[in-house]
Each structure stands twice: as C-alpha cells, then as structure tokens.
Amino acid sequence: MRADQILHPTEAGLYCPPGDFFIDPVRPVPRALITHGHGDHARSGHGSVLATRQTLEIMAIRYGEDFTRTRQVAEGQIRVGDVTVSFHPAGHILGSAQIRVRPDKGPTIVVSGDYCRAPNPVCAPYEPVPCDVFVTEATFGLPVFRHPDPLSEMARLTASMAEFPERPHLIGAYALGKAQRVISLARQAGIDGPIAIHGALQRLCDYHVEQGIELGELIPATAADVPAQLVIAPPSAFASPWVQRFRDPVIGFASGWMSVRARARQRGVELPLIVSDHVDWPQVTRTVRELAPSELWITHGNEDGLMRWCELEGIPARPLRLVGYEDESE
C-alpha cells in the first residue's frame, strides 16, 4: 500500500481509508482520532473519538460530556480497521499526542499534530517516533523563527513589573496550554504572589492542577479591584469591557509570533513575550533530520519556507494544504 492510500487530505481533514477514520477532522465525522484539545483540532459532534485520556477530558470540559457519542482512551497499540495506531507525546500542550499509523504492509506514517521540543512544565516532552512518512506542521516554518529561552522572556516580564510597579501587567495567553505554561514559567521566574486569571481560564487551570501541575495561588480577575500585579487572560478579553477595570495596564501577549515586531504592533501590545508551544525553525529542521523520513508532508503554516529547505536538503516533501487550522491560535 502506498502512503497516500493510507492517509490523504480531504475537505474534512486527513482521512485513512483502511482504518476508516479521520485525524483532527474540521467537521463532524463518524470516527475521529484527535491529537490534542485545541479548538481547531478537537471539535465536537463526532460519532466516536479516540484520543489520550487528557485530551478526552479537556474536550469534555470545553464542550460538555456529550461532545461525542462514544469515546476511547488511547493506550498502547490499537487496532482500527486494517491499521494499527498508537499515540506518542508531542510536547505541545497537556494531553497532546502524535499519532502513528501502521498498516500491516506498507509505510508507517506519524502525524505529529502540533508539537514542540522546548521544555514545557505543563506536559510530557516530545518523543521522536521513527517513521517512513512524517507529517509536520509549519506554523513557524521560516528561518526567522528561533524562539528564545522562555525564562529569558519571563525575565523581561519581571523587569517590567519592577519598572512599573503601580501598573497591572495583563498577559494575553490562549486558555488551553499557553496560559498554564505562562503561569508555570512565571513561578519559575520567581513570581510567588497570587496571579489573577480571567474567568475563561478557571476550569482549564483547575484541570491542570488536578493533573498534578503546580500553578501556585490563582485568584479570579473578576472583582472590581484585582489584588495582583500579574493577570493572565485570553487575548480576546483585551477587546472586551472586562479590561476597563484595570488602571493603566501594561498589556502583553505570549506567543511565538511576538518575535516579529509588525505582528506585535498589530496586536497593539506594549510587552510582547516570545513564548511558543510550536516547533521553531531549528527544532523542525532538526526533527526532520533526526527522523530522516523518506517523505515529509506539511500540514499548515508557512510551508513555503520548509518546502524550500527540503528542496535544498534533498528531502522529498509535499504540502497537504489542509484548511481549517488557525496559525493564529498560538
């Protein structure tokens, strides 16, 4: 069986005919395998969902217990139709996994989902999985993206908090994964006091704590007067009247995009913090070299840069041009 007979792009997402399932489908399907809980990968309304226990629990928190008719926790080697699948840590967010698809005869394909190789205290580290075809994202698929040590970014945050002690620091971070990572990094950087969180983060932060991740004292940023200098909120909150309760805030945003000034300016932030849960250019190129797949498929992002690199390196590569995945949710 050829690789594109085992897995190929469709409008609903990557489809596996011999297993009759989709990976991260963008519309409801009878059977879905899901890499991680971000909204553009994990949607509700499927017939059945196979994912890691944590991804299933996160989906239940976000969409309610009835997000799918049946669900199955991914553990070990699982037979689905005529293929064997297994889930392996991707290092992106809590519960995130790469999915390995092995036909009885033919090439092994690893779909990485979104992945990251920088140390992340809120999830298990990325694990290289040998394969014939590696399916990678290219969110930061240009050589300008080299994400700095996140603790050095936290040093910029603490320096700003010391320089402007009277101003609350509001840091935008997506509710699942990034927010908890920023809180955890802030703790590592020595911010010991209470950290205020926007209401949209409460349940997901609680869940991380239940999973054994230390976040320290979190207080709700809902009162008229929030007694914390550091406040974490989803970026959309900065356009809502919620933000009006803060007096002269320093608005920041934690994202890999913040390394490019024009992007940070578009966001209107005063304190851009480069903290990413995706592979940057050195990581993605290193991963491809290490795995040395016979073919590389690129799902979404800045694929032109990565395609060009593959051409220079002599690695067969093709873009899948999947639609429905947002580069922005980083």
Next chain:
Amino acid sequence: MKAFAHLLERLAFTGARNAKLRLLRHYLQSTPDPDRGWALAALTGDLKLRAVTPRLLRGLMAERIDEQLFALSYDFVGDLAETIALLWQGDGGDDVPLSDAVALLQDTGRAGLPAAIAAMLDRLGPSERLAFLKLATGNMRVGLSARMARIALAEMGTPDVADIEEIWHGLTPPYAPLFDWIEGGERPAQAALAPFRPVMLSTPVDLDQLQGFDPADYVAEWKWDGIRVQAVNDGGVRKLYSRTGEDVSGAFPDVIEALNFDGAVDGELLVRRGDDIAPFGDLQQRLNRKTVTKAMLESHPAGLRVYDLLVWQGRDMRPLPHSERRAVLQAVDFGSDRIDVSPLLAYATWDDLAALRADPPSPVIEGVMLKRSDSAYVGGRPRGPWFKWKRDPMIVDAVMLYAQRGHGKRSGFYSDFTFGLWDGDQLVPVGKAYFGFTDEELRELDRFVRNNTTERFGPVRSVVPRLVLEVAFEGLNESARHKSGLAMRFPRISRIRWDKPASEADLLETLRAMLP
C-alpha cells in the same frame, strides 16, 4: 548593548509619554558613561555615524543564506534590519559595550565595513543585533523627541529642563560633563556660540479672568498663527531655534540670511508674501526639512515678526522689564523686508480688546497676547506676566464613523474617533479626535461603539453613522494626504450631541468655507 537593545524595544512598543520617560530615565541612571551618552545621542538624532546601506546588508546575507529563504523571510517580516537580526546565526553571549559599536561605525573604512559589521553581529544576540543594525542604518524610530530626552535628563537631577536646553547646543556626545552636572557636579561651561535660551511661555486667559487685572498694566499684540522661534546671531554664528530648542536653521536659509544683527530675538516665523501673511499650512510645507529647494524659497518665502529681545548687542536684556525691552526693540532697524516688529494694539479697556479680538484684520491671527509691562523675560511658563487670549475655536457637527481602542489608561476603551461630514449623500472622513471628553463621557462613547459596531478591523470598528459629535478645532489647512482635502488642527470633541440626528450634521462644504 543588551540594556540599550532592551530600551529600544520597550520604547518601540510603549505609547504613553510618561512610561517612555521612565524607561529612558532608568536606562540613563543605570548605564555607565560613555554608553549612556552614545545612547542618548542615538535617540535624539545627534549621533553622526557612517550610514550603512541596505545594499551592503543584503550582500552580507547573500553569503549566508539561500536567496529564496531570505526573500520569504523578508516578505514575512517586512523590515530589512529586523529580518537580518532574526536570521543571523549566533548565540550573542557577549554584552558588547555600545561604545564599541559606535566606534566601529565611526572609524571603519569603507572597504573593511562589511567584515567589521559581520564580526559585530556574530557577537550579539537577536535583540542587540536589531539595535546595532538600526544604529547602523540610522533609523531608530522609537517615537522619542529630543525634547523628551531632555525632560528625562531633568528628572534625573537638580537642573531643570530649561537649564539643560540652555546649554544643550554646546554639548557633544557622549555628554560626560552633562551627566556629571546632573549628578551633582559642576555646570558645563557654555561652549557653543549662538546658544538657545529658554523661551517665556504664556498661560490661557478669558474675559472673566481678565476682570481681575488692570488693563493699564499690560500691553497687547496680535497672536499670529505661525511658529514661535528664537533667532540668534552671535558673533556671526546664526541660528534659528524652535521654542523647544530644536535647531531649525536648515529649513529656513532665507531667514538666516536676513539675521543681520548682534543678539537673540524672540518672534513668530511666518510665510509672507509682501504684506500678506500666509496661512499656517503654507508654513508647514517648509517645516521638517533638512534642506529646502529654490522653488520653495520663492513660492513660500519665510519671514520673522519680532516681539522681544533677549540679548542685544552683547547685553542680556532678560532681567529688564518688558517696557524697556520693547522701547529698544521699537528703535531697531533690522534692515530687511523679511523682519519686522510686531505692533502693539491700542486699547483702554478689556472690552476694547475683546472687540479687536473678535474682528482681527487678518485670518492668520489666532487671538491676542497680553504682556505685563513690568515683567522680566523668564524661561518657562510663569503664571501671570504673559497671557494668551485665543479666538474661539471653530466648530463643526460631525458624525462618528470609526472608533479605535486606546492604550495605557484607556486600554479596553474605544477612545479614538474618526468623524465625517456630508458630501452629497455620503459621509466623508475629515478628522480624528481622541480627547475633549470626560471619563464618564468616554464610558458612554465606548458603550455606543460596542452597541453600534458594523465591522471590525483589528483594533478598529466601524459604527452605524448616527452619533453626532461637536468637534472644536484651532485651524484648518488644505491637505493632499486626506481624502477630504482638509486637515484640522488640534481637533477635539467639545460636545456629544446625543440629541441631534446624523442627517443634520454639517456639510463638507461648510468646513471648506472655513479655510483661511
């Protein structure tokens, strides 16, 4: 260099003036000489370095990265220096002194420059690489004026900003004697000829407040809508300064040439054609230029209307009362048709003056100035000796079209409003205003924007065109940059007309008719 790079980055993203001042002050307080002096000069535009060309930088990259990958990267980032700073390989372990970078850019010959720049980039981290490349290309763009830099300096120690401005033009980077003075040492000697002297400013007044003063204690002059300047000829060294001490000589060679006197005078810079004073818009075309074309000199001739003498023929006039300074001034023959003396107005009562103010002889007059006859010339804005009594602002009723979210204290509030006037059945944007309203009104405007949004573009929303804003402004220019062809000066929202239907807002032609 790490601290300098950090400062540039913070300044680039910080909008609020006070926050910028604090960032700069902290940097200057915590950075040793000479680095802080070089940084100050870089920020104020006083650092003269060899300009590195984009061509040289592209050449460096061509040796290091695939052309296509570079093109894709540049296309994404949109700024050459930033693209290179991000692409350059290196860990940047060194904290290279800024003075090393400055020395490199001052002393390296053309042939050695590419290699020297590459070697420097190798030693720097990404944020320092960007700072170095911005220094090398002479393009700081962090929104910090020389005036703000001097305010930050004044906040560091005892000399106030007027003291610093007075000696500023005699100083050269890296300013070690200046920092020494600020930190308690001796005041640097006045090094330059034709220095700038701090300008005396006025405070606003109205007819009610004037009733408390005796008209006989004051003299009055027209307040011209030009630019306040200080013109100096000190032993042949001629300078024209703005009221904040920026040297604007380069843009006005015609005025400089006419300064055939020995002294320092205070006056209004105007574009004048014969006896006619041209509107402010004509003067604006001559501003912010390093050089000026011959055609511009002929079509927009500049002149000076003098109203005070600070130094005259070697004598410091400033301690003398205004009446004595004025008597000397009135006897001066400047010997040029570009320079004349601002005439005094004849009035006996405040009501007389009010009548003059209400009907000025030229549209380029924006009110009257009142000066106490016994007042010495004091730099700064003392309250009392000088008043400005401006004419009432112009007003139009416009319709809110767009709103943009503010920053800092206005984070989360839609606080910058674009408004338009009727042109036929269309509303044409004519300006933008972001103040004039109270905090309570801001909350109401914010609520209006949120409840009437039709489209969103990032931080901007378009709104249903139904709210009428009374907009007050100080003047109007023709402007090719604006769709309406008009640009208001100093527009602000004077009233929110919740009661008025949008259909009754003013017409574009009504505004056009207000052009001087």
